[in-house]
Amino acid sequence: MTSAASRSGWPEHWQGGAKAAPRRQPLSRERIVDAALRIVDAEGMDALSMRRVGQELGTGAASLYAHVGSKEELLELVLDQVYADIELEPADPARWQEQVKRLLRTSRDALLSHRDLARAAVVANVPVTPHAMDIAEAMLAMLRAGGLDEQTAAYGVDLLGLYTTATAFEASTRGGDDTEAFGERIRDYFATIPAERYPMMTSMAAALTRNVGDERFEFGLDILVAGLARQAPGGGA
Amino acid sequence: MTSAASRSGWPEHWQGGAKAAPRRQPLSRERIVDAALRIVDAEGMDALSMRRVGQELGTGAASLYAHVGSKEELLELVLDQVYADIELEPADPARWQEQVKRLLRTSRDALLSHRDLARAAVVANVPVTPHAMDIAEAMLAMLRAGGLDEQTAAYGVDLLGLYTTATAFEASTRGGDDTEAFGERIRDYFATIPAERYPMMTSMAAALTRNVGDERFEFGLDILVAGLARQAPGGGA
DNA sequence: AGCTGTCGACGAACGCCGTTCGTCACAACG
DNA sequence: CGTTGTGACGAACGGCGTTCGTCGACAGCT
Numbered sequence: 324m325t326s327a328a329s330r331s332g333w334p335e336h337w338q339g340g341a342k343a344a345p346r347r348q349p350l351s352r353e354r355i356v357d358a359a360l361r362i363v364d365a366e367g368m369d370a371l372s373m374r375r376v377g378q379e380l381g382t383g384a385a386s387l388y389a390h391v392g393s394k395e396e397l398l399e400l401v402l403d404q405v406y407a408d409i410e411l412e413p414a415d416p417a418r419w420q421e422q423v424k425r426l427l428r429t430s431r432d433a434l435l436s437h438r439d440l441a442r443a444a445v446v447a448n449v450p451v452t453p454h455a456m457d458i459a460e461a462m463l464a465m466l467r468a469g470g471l472d473e474q475t476a477a478y479g480v481d482l483l484g485l486y487t488t489a490t491a492f493e494a495s496t497r498g499g500d501d502t503e504a505f506g507e508r509i510r511d512y513f514a515t516i517p518a519e520r521y522p523m524m525t526s527m528a529a530a531l532t533r534n535v536g537d538e539r540f541e542f543g544l545d546i547l548v549a550g551l552a553r554q555a556p557g558g559g560a
Numbered sequence: 561m562t563s564a565a566s567r568s569g570w571p572e573h574w575q576g577g578a579k580a581a582p583r584r585q586p587l588s589r590e591r592i593v594d595a596a597l598r599i600v601d602a603e604g605m606d607a608l609s610m611r612r613v614g615q616e617l618g619t620g621a622a623s624l625y626a627h628v629g630s631k632e633e634l635l636e637l638v639l640d641q642v643y644a645d646i647e648l649e650p651a652d653p654a655r656w657q658e659q660v661k662r663l664l665r666t667s668r669d670a671l672l673s674h675r676d677l678a679r680a681a682v683v684a685n686v687p688v689t690p691h692a693m694d695i696a697e698a699m700l701a702m703l704r705a706g707g708l709d710e711q712t713a714a715y716g717v718d719l720l721g722l723y724t725t726a727t728a729f730e731a732s733t734r735g736g737d738d739t740e741a742f743g744e745r746i747r748d749y750f751a752t753i754p755a756e757r758y759p760m761m762t763s764m765a766a767a768l769t770r771n772v773g774d775e776r777f778e779f780g781l782d783i784l785v786a787g788l789a790r791q792a793p794g795g796g797a
Numbered sequence: 798a799g800c801t802g803t804c805g806a807c808g809a810a811c812g813c814c815g816t817t818c819g820t821c822a823c824a825a826c827g
Numbered sequence: 828c829g830t831t832g833t834g835a836c837g838a839a840c841g842g843c844g845t846t847c848g849t850c851g852a853c854a855g856c857t
Contacts, residue, residue, distance in 0.1 A: 377836095448730050478776060482779070492685075521693055545787075622807055
């Protein structure tokens with residue numbers, strides 16, 4: 324009809340050539356994942372919607388569904404790309420504990436370097452994407468190199484991954500805009516709670532609200548790795 | 561106009577008297593929280609919306625905002641009510657480790673007895689509601705009774721709470737409809753992944769997918785509590 | 798008793814969201 | 828040159844949390 328005439332009948336070189344399709348670089352999984360990660364970095368997880376990703380690519384939300392299936396799948400892909408940057412080293416029985424700690428620190432840093440992306444990691448708890456499985460595989464190798472039996476290593480990798488993603492999420496919600504303001508708000512709140520009902524919490528307010536760098540994270544890390552090591556033959560010394 | 565005429569002009573006894581306001585029991589925070597918890601129990605967190613809560617109470621979503629402020633606040637109230645049922649015992653230095661474990665098991669059970677309510681607990685990580693703070697207070701007392709210094713106890717209560725809510729959430733997503741079908745699906749998936757890239761995971765599939773009751777949870781619990789105990793003077797024996 | 802002020806209830810609407818559908822331009826292929 | 832398949836895309840669907848303005852009922856005062 325009219326539309327057909329005005330569309331195909333129109334001089335195509337008007338929008339053909341090298342001008343009309345300047346940003347018509349074809350969509351792809353990779354471009355979509357990159358755009359999504361860019362949005363998370365710039366505006367946080369709350370701003371990440373299919374419409375927003377489409378807009379970032381100069382198109383609409385519907386176009387994305389030819390490549391990603393669902394938002395959940397997109398989040399998995401974004402997470403996997405972040406995990407892809409984590410470098411893995413082969414397990415060394417002599418220093419497996421430090422290797423494990425290092426790997427978890429790196430994973431945590433990778434998550435925290437993308438705003439509150441850790442929120443997605445908490446929900447998608449079971450690692451099914453390639454690079455997430457690479458990390459689990461490497462960690463399993465380290466735990467086994469440390470002499471842990473199969474079941475302990477299996478539970479251990481689950482426990483360590485849970486701890487890392489959960490603390491990363493916790494840290495990302497805390498330090499949202501500015502960490503110091505959050506700490507102050509918390510301390511103010513502590514000053515208002517009734518001391519007679521919560522004697523412990525009020526008297527320990529300083530210790531409870533302390534948040535110096537990664538001290539909290541390292542504290543749990545030490546306990547977990549040491550606890551796992553003690554399960555190994557000769558590891559309890 | 562028409563509506564005014566049909567409302568005030570209409571015989572009020574038609575809907576007045578003792579019949580028209582049969583369910584017009586006035587709204588209240590408590591009734592709203594109860595309704596929300598009922599919905600979570602019956603249909604899960606996905607079904608919990610302000611509109612759905614309103615419907616449960618024979619009204620609309622807008623009416624709720626005179627009592628709860630936001631959905632987030634409602635979730636906090638629901639969580640707090642669940643925490644209210646957890647019974648706390650005074651700290652006993654002689655058996656503090658078992659007390660802590662017991663308290664965490666009870667908390668986990670409380671969360672798991674309400675479908676996937678644990679999802680809300682993961683997001684609202686910092687306990688600010690009264691009963692949540694009661695639990696933290698009790699746990700702090702137990703850790704201090706065990707001889708832990710202030711900072712260790714403070715980090716410890718955070719670590720233990722994080723572990724409990726995170727594992728509860730994990731468990732609630734797994735056993736959504738029926739746990740066995742989930743396990744089978746996982747095992748099927750393991751059979752498809754390439755053994756040459758993931759030799760550890762494929763060879764340890766049985767250990768990784770094992771999920772016998774609370775064995776997983778108890779495994780981490782033992783490590784954490786033992787690890788904390790070792791921080792206390794004389795606890796490392 | 799009558800008036801008035803206050804407040805809860807509530808329908809409607811706003812601006813989002815994820816996702817689906819039908820259409821349509823266009824490139825590759827016969 | 829025709830056919831066919833495929834990705835892009837606008838529009839729409841149903842749902843969400845929340846806000847706004849109105850309205851009715853009741854408390855307290857005169």
